[in-house]
Amino acid sequence: MIDIASPLRLRLDSAALVRNWQWLASQSGAAACGAAIKADGYGLGAAQVMRHLAAAGCRDFFVATWAEAAAVMPLAGDVSLSVFHGVGEADMVAARTLPARPVLNSVEQVQRWRAAGEGRPCDVMVDTGMNRLGLRVEEALGGALDGLAIETLLSHLASADEDSNQNARQLAAFRVVRQAVPARRYSLANSAGICLGRDYGFDLTRPGLALYGGVPRREAAGHIRQTVFPEARVLQMRDVRGGEAVGYGAAWTAPADARVAIANMGYADGYLRCHAGSGGATWNGHALPLVGRVSMDMIAFDASAAAGLAEGEWLAIDYDLPSTAARSGLSQYELLTGLGKRFERAWL
Ligand SMILES: *Cc1c(COP(=O)(O)O)cnc(C)c1O
Numbered sequence: 001m002i003d004i005a006s007p008l009r010l011r012l013d014s015a016a017l018v019r020n021w022q023w024l025a026s027q028s029g030a031a032a033c034g035a036a037i038k039a040d041g042y043g044l045g046a047a048q049v050m051r052h053l054a055a056a057g058c059r060d061f062f063v064a065t066w067a068e069a070a071a072v073m074p075l076a077g078d079v080s081l082s083v084f085h086g087v088g089e090a091d092m093v094a095a096r097t098l099p100a101r102p103v104l105n106s107v108e109q110v111q112r113w114r115a116a117g118e119g120r121p122c123d124v125m126v127d128t129g130m131n132r133l134g135l136r137v138e139e140a141l142g143g144a145l146d147g148l149a150i151e152t153l154l155s156h157l158a159s160a161d162e163d164s165n166q167n168a169r170q171l172a173a174f175r176v177v178r179q180a181v182p183a184r185r186y187s188l189a190n191s192a193g194i195c196l197g198r199d200y201g202f203d204l205t206r207p208g209l210a211l212y213g214g215v216p217r218r219e220a221a222g223h224i225r226q227t228v229f230p231e232a233r234v235l236q237m238r239d240v241r242g243g244e245a246v247g248y249g250a251a252w253t254a255p256a257d258a259r260v261a262i263a264n265m266g267y268a269d270g271y272l273r274c275h276a277g278s279g280g281a282t283w284n285g286h287a288l289p290l291v292g293r294v295s296m297d298m299i300a301f302d303a304s305a306a307a308g309l310a311e312g313e314w315l316a317i318d319y320d321l322p323s324t325a326a327r328s329g330l331s332q333y334e335l336l337t338g339l340g341k342r343f344e345r346a347w348l
Pocket of ligand 1: 036038084156189190191192206207208209210
């Protein structure tokens, strides 16, 4: 096999990942702190995220689907894995075979799980006002869960990243369910929910975004470290004359003679066209503004100030999540999960 080096890579900072988890655990009070690793660990690689966090002491992991559960097997000894989307009819073989718990999301899923006669513990999601997944509160209180061996009873906050009174309403509804439905543990808070305070912690928290460098609320600013650092190689350096245009649609015209770096990354890698006008990179301490449109596999930077920059050098793409989200209009979640398969994932 020949080893083909990719011209674009994500530097992934495992120490930052672990520090972020430790900060979220400290903010979770008495609750254990788990980790949402769905969407392939928000794009970083679920198995690797799991390995680093399990080594740091994290014991509870969450994926969205059974295919994602299969992809992180085998589990380390005392690690627990839950599947948010529960069990559809087509999932029962995987659910019987894999050492993971479904998060049952409806009366139908509860019946399906009971009918399978497993008797193994499951998790249950109760909807406290988001109307996405989960049994209605009335259903949970009305006996639909009687006799079920529930490991973790969950609910999910719809507006935890905002100062919305929906948070307190969901908290109150969750407390009612907790009084009525026996489970070994109760879990409500995602990353933003952890920032709302200890009341939201219960027995287990489930951060995702903030593990990976996202700042879900102002309370986390200054505590969460950037974890994902995209880098792209310079494919070609060009001398552009003043008045000449660069790229599709001639969207940028050099105001004076300029040196432009063409880099190996584009919207097919998740670096979308909305970065035009505000994106940038750094090389050797020089700031390089993105110029012109984003192509499928290429972007251009004004490198006039970066003396010595040459073909083959690596550019560090500006990708601090809160500021990049603010200037691009993409959410921090989209910035992470959109990063494509062509990036080599290089853990530090
Ligand atoms: C994705 C998800 C989480 C993690 O949310 P973040 O906002 O990324 O911290 C927690 N719980 C559920 C049910 C989720 O779907």
